[in-house]
Amino acid sequence: MQRLTITLDDETAQGLEEHMAAHGYSNRSEAIRDLLRGPLRDAEVAREPTMPCMAVVSYIYDHRARALSSRLVNAQHEHHALGVATLHTHLDHDLCLEVAVLRGAVSDVQAFAQALTRERGVRFGGTNLLPAPREPAHHHGSAGDAHGAPRGRHRPVD
Structure with missing residues (x-):
């Protein structure tokens, strides 16, 4: 992790404190990380239309x-x-x-x-x-299908 130092005006700092109280954050770092994730995710999605x-x-x-x-x-x-x-x-x-x-x-x-x-x-x-992930990463077992059931041993539907 990297440590960053930021300076906020009083109004913004008060807004951050209110946001933390309303959403149950115990520290500023966690609140700021969550506030940044949304816009960063949106920017990532906007950059790559085939994503x-x-x-x-x-x-x-x-x-x-x-x-x-x-x-x-x-x-x-x-x-x-x-x-x-x-x-x-x-x-x-x-x-x-x-x-x-x-x-x-x-x-x-x-x-x-x-x-x-x-x-x-x-x-x-x-x-x-x-x-979303580019390739579905959905493997539970090694000897069967993606959910670990052995091939050819599925229970027939009644």
Whole structure:
């Protein structure tokens, strides 16, 4: 680790202290590290449009808007390779919340997320992009599949 020294004006220092208290930080270094991680992650993702990423896209929409539900579903089907999971819930008589988990290249995921949240009738929308590993590192065992089950010995489905 490297030690850095910074000088903050009184207002910023007070803001840091309030942030630490609100989020349970025990020291300034940890709070500042966490505050820096988000912008550094965002900069990393922005630099490399082909970088694999995970994203959570959330949006609230009026299901009564003309053909909006169909347009959203069609868009998801057209981009099925990016979709990992979708959550849909009814907020009230008119509004729905959808949360889509996406995985793919940054540029593809961003374009699809923007297409969803720009649809006419979508009231609010946001995207959170996170870098994803380039190669899936998902190995538990050595003598079988990625989850350690011996090959050819899976229990048949009843």
